[in-house]
Amino acid sequence: MTPIDDDSVVEPTQPGRKRDPSRDASILEATLEVLAEVGAASLTMDLVAARAGAGKATIYRRWTSKTQLVIDAVAHMKRNQVDLEHLPDTGTLRGDLLGLFKPQSMEESERRLKIMTGLASLLSQDRELADAANGAVVKPWADAHFALMQRAVLRGEISASADIQTLSQIVPSMAAYRSLVQRKPMELAFLLSMIDGVVLPALGIHRFDVPSVTPTRRGAGGAKRRPKP
Amino acid sequence: MTPIDDDSVVEPTQPGRKRDPSRDASILEATLEVLAEVGAASLTMDLVAARAGAGKATIYRRWTSKTQLVIDAVAHMKRNQVDLEHLPDTGTLRGDLLGLFKPQSMEESERRLKIMTGLASLLSQDRELADAANGAVVKPWADAHFALMQRAVLRGEISASADIQTLSQIVPSMAAYRSLVQRKPMELAFLLSMIDGVVLPALGIHRFDVPSVTPTRRGAGGAKRRPKP
DNA sequence: CAGTTTCGAAACTTGACAGTTTCGAAACTC
DNA sequence: GAGTTTCGAAACTGTCAAGTTTCGAAACTG
Numbered sequence: 001m002t003p004i005d006d007d008s009v010v011e012p013t014q015p016g017r018k019r020d021p022s023r024d025a026s027i028l029e030a031t032l033e034v035l036a037e038v039g040a041a042s043l044t045m046d047l048v049a050a051r052a053g054a055g056k057a058t059i060y061r062r063w064t065s066k067t068q069l070v071i072d073a074v075a076h077m078k079r080n081q082v083d084l085e086h087l088p089d090t091g092t093l094r095g096d097l098l099g100l101f102k103p104q105s106m107e108e109s110e111r112r113l114k115i116m117t118g119l120a121s122l123l124s125q126d127r128e129l130a131d132a133a134n135g136a137v138v139k140p141w142a143d144a145h146f147a148l149m150q151r152a153v154l155r156g157e158i159s160a161s162a163d164i165q166t167l168s169q170i171v172p173s174m175a176a177y178r179s180l181v182q183r184k185p186m187e188l189a190f191l192l193s194m195i196d197g198v199v200l201p202a203l204g205i206h207r208f209d210v211p212s213v214t215p216t217r218r219g220a221g222g223a224k225r226r227p228k229p
Numbered sequence: 230m231t232p233i234d235d236d237s238v239v240e241p242t243q244p245g246r247k248r249d250p251s252r253d254a255s256i257l258e259a260t261l262e263v264l265a266e267v268g269a270a271s272l273t274m275d276l277v278a279a280r281a282g283a284g285k286a287t288i289y290r291r292w293t294s295k296t297q298l299v300i301d302a303v304a305h306m307k308r309n310q311v312d313l314e315h316l317p318d319t320g321t322l323r324g325d326l327l328g329l330f331k332p333q334s335m336e337e338s339e340r341r342l343k344i345m346t347g348l349a350s351l352l353s354q355d356r357e358l359a360d361a362a363n364g365a366v367v368k369p370w371a372d373a374h375f376a377l378m379q380r381a382v383l384r385g386e387i388s389a390s391a392d393i394q395t396l397s398q399i400v401p402s403m404a405a406y407r408s409l410v411q412r413k414p415m416e417l418a419f420l421l422s423m424i425d426g427v428v429l430p431a432l433g434i435h436r437f438d439v440p441s442v443t444p445t446r447r448g449a450g451g452a453k454r455r456p457k458p
Numbered sequence: 459c460a461g462t463t464t465c466g467a468a469a470c471t472t473g474a475c476a477g478t479t480t481c482g483a484a485a486c487t488c
Numbered sequence: 489g490a491g492t493t494t495c496g497a498a499a500c501t502g503t504c505a506a507g508t509t510t511c512g513a514a515a516c517t518g
Binding site: 173 | 268269270346347348349350351352353354356359362363367391392395396398399402403405406407409410411412422423425426427428430431432433435
Binding site for chain 1: 464468
């Protein structure tokens, strides 16, 4: 949060109309929408104002600059996050990792990644913004993976010597890179090749059932079937 | 390459001063320098012209727009690339992967990643540019990893059933993400945690010597020393 | 009610920069 | 040498959008 630091402290009641808190939410929400649609480069304050049904003066009364607004908007989306409380619990790590991706969670991730992609143009300008994006999109996702892996360790499913810290970042980071540079959307095939081709093997899990997923030999992009000839 | 398509074909000799081919190189080189220093967002044609010791007219005689110039510059840096011909050959995959990073290759990668980071602002605008960046920075690196892994398969060091296609992309992509979003430079510690914590374990290699690398217990962000207890 | 602040809307100011054009000098063809 | 194209430098044009100001109406305080 970095709104214009108003009179929040010691204040003997001020005259005049009060600020409408609903405007804050509208503006932040509009910012995220525009961000996802046209990207930060083409995001103009007029566009945001129009979308929020607000005047530019109202925006500049709360944020000092476009960059600050965007940073705040990105941080704002950290809410509605993956609940570290109720993570999937299917009994196997593979099931858990895939379970993270079932319901609306899929399109929510897609949305976040889209916003991050649009953010690209500002990432190189502000370290602060880059941190916010990382913290809002990749970090919580990695945290979830970390928690799931930790549980798998306790359960005895995987070795305690595995480098869980590093491995938990693979899927989120690769997904972000993929979205950012390669411009490909979230796809199950990608997830599967990451989980089955990288994460699980690295954790020492080489045999796993593939229940109810694409009966036609998954095309993870090169996983050979036959071992040494 | 997308210079203004001049009279290259059927041409009966033209009058007038000839184009100085050395200007092309100067301009492209200057573009890359500026790109690495201030990023594409703050890259102006005047800046490039000044750096190259050229006039803007000279630039616009060869490229139609800033974007085209940048795309060409990025493609231009594909030269001086990792030679797929003479890759390191140390006898072990780990040695080979690390060997890719010894000499000036380290700072060259650093430079490329810096350029890519600066490029971020345009990545979201042009798919073409994003492809060029991916092709110039990440792709060749991944190709090298792929070749090294393939050799390890033939040598019998790793199983042929491993998803080499996916695994060869891990290090380059993660390095790019790291540089792009987290703004951290290339570091040996990062490489080690990727190779020892992810890639090699995923290939089924769990025990490896750590010869002549940081006698003081490497702090690779979590790679534990002892394998399964 | 008098005074103050907020609101949305719209007009305005300003700086930055992509792309053009102009200029005088050099380099080339015939 | 006449005509043409290139060169670097610098002046010029045009657009776009960030940020500011103004306005009339609403909302609040005392």
